[in-house]
Amino acid sequence: MRRGLIGGAVLAVLWFVFGWTPLVLQGAGGSLATLSQLIPSPMRYGVFGPPALWAVIVQVLTAAALIAGYAVLATWLTPGGRFTFAAGWLAAILSAFLIGASLDLGNFFVWIGRFGVRGALGTMGAAPLTVWWAVLVGWIPALVTMRLRSGQRFETEQGAGTDAAPPRRSRVSTSTIAVVIVAVVAAIALPFAAQAGHAAAQEQLRQEQADAQAAADPDGAAPPDPAAAGDPVPAVAPAGAPPADGACTAENTTILAPAADAATGHRGQTLQLVNTSDAPCTVNGYPDVAYGDQNGHLLEVTVDHGSSFMAQDPGPAPITLEPGDAVSAVIGWDANSVHGQLAARSLWAAAYPGATRLTWDVSLDIIPGTTVHVTAWHPRDPIGG
Numbered sequence: 001m002r003r004g005l006i007g008g009a010v011l012a013v014l015w016f017v018f019g020w021t022p023l024v025l026q027g028a029g030g031s032l033a034t035l036s037q038l039i040p041s042p043m044r045y046g047v048f049g050p051p052a053l054w055a056v057i058v059q060v061l062t063a064a065a066l067i068a069g070y071a072v073l074a075t076w077l078t079p080g081g082r083f084t085f086a087a088g089w090l091a092a093i094l095s096a097f098l099i100g101a102s103l104d105l106g107n108f109f110v111w112i113g114r115f116g117v118r119g120a121l122g123t124m125g126a127a128p129l130t131v132w133w134a135v136l137v138g139w140i141p142a143l144v145t146m147r148l149r150s151g152q153r154f155e156t157e158q159g160a161g162t163d164a165a166p167p168r169r170s171r172v173s174t175s176t177i178a179v180v181i182v183a184v185v186a187a188i189a190l191p192f193a194a195q196a197g198h199a200a201a202q203e204q205l206r207q208e209q210a211d212a213q214a215a216a217d218p219d220g221a222a223p224p225d226p227a228a229a230g231d232p233v234p235a236v237a238p239a240g241a242p243p244a245d246g247a248c249t250a251e252n253t254t255i256l257a258p259a260a261d262a263a264t265g266h267r268g269q270t271l272q273l274v275n276t277s278d279a280p281c282t283v284n285g286y287p288d289v290a291y292g293d294q295n296g297h298l299l300e301v302t303v304d305h306g307s308s309f310m311a312q313d314p315g316p317a318p319i320t321l322e323p324g325d326a327v328s329a330v331i332g333w334d335a336n337s338v339h340g341q342l343a344a345r346s347l348w349a350a351a352y353p354g355a356t357r358l359t360w361d362v363s364l365d366i367i368p369g370t371t372v373h374v375t376a377w378h379p380r381d382p383i384g385g
Helices: 001-027 030-036 052-076 085-122 127-139 139-146 171-213
Strands: 253-256 261-263 266-275 281-283 288-292 302-305 320-321 326-334 343-352 358-364 371-374
Touching: 001 030, 001 052, 001 085, 001 127, 001 139, 052 085, 052 171, 085 139, 085 171, 171 253, 266 320, 320 326
Parallel strands: 302 371
Antiparallel strands: 253 266, 261 266, 266 326, 281 320, 288 343, 326 371, 343 358
């Protein structure tokens, strides 16, 4: 039995070497990926793939079934304890068949309810693969077992002399039963673990697809990239001249940003500055405008003060806002394709450069390099004016 366990360990090592090597070569790509197709692998059915925990469980059960199965079969195929090369090779083939047949039966019973007998049969195929692999390499553990020179004999072998102690049959029987139990339990548990791993992998894939769809931009812009380089949008733009006394500031006003308007090939968005205090304030000039992309970075946009197709710029002029009064400004730009692009996904605006910006989530076809035209604050909405 001990030699059988050693031979089974060799078979298990070969299983993983021949199974993982093609996978590593495929990952390397190029000519090495082509070379991987020439290496016989017994592990193409249900042993790779996420989640990692289930893959580890499947392969641990596979190793246990191989080692214990080879030891039991090699012992049963050698009556009298005289191990032969042919018995070892056959034990390797039957052990590999045990793994493949176990996986095939699991697939069959899982899919027969959905696809019927014929469809379920189509999901099988592990057994021929594992048997063919064992035919090619199963002679190696048989040869290793034949050449063992450990100075120890099979537990079933008789003593060399008359003074030798009689075989301890009860011990041999107990160890053999234990190895048989390990082989049977591992073979039975293997298809359940493989199917549970497959179900967990499918659930993980569905979750990833759902997350990707949720994160996908409805207009086809590039998805968010947490590793993208860029600068965050400043909360305050560099200030020009300080505001005069009684000016409209972030402390006594708020800005409203309704949805953008559209004309053929052109876009426009109105900003409204509302005096929320109980005292008048004065505004004069142009609003401060900036955009953030889907990664939260400052979008490279040129802001030009002046008219656009969507609005005429009345020019800067001092305007006094009584409590509750509002003025408007219009941002205009030409339509762009955002497919695969960074695009404006947040709008940042303030009453003037140097004031604290307010921000809104938006979905605008403004991409890097776009020029937006901003009118001055004006008592009326100048769209179309």
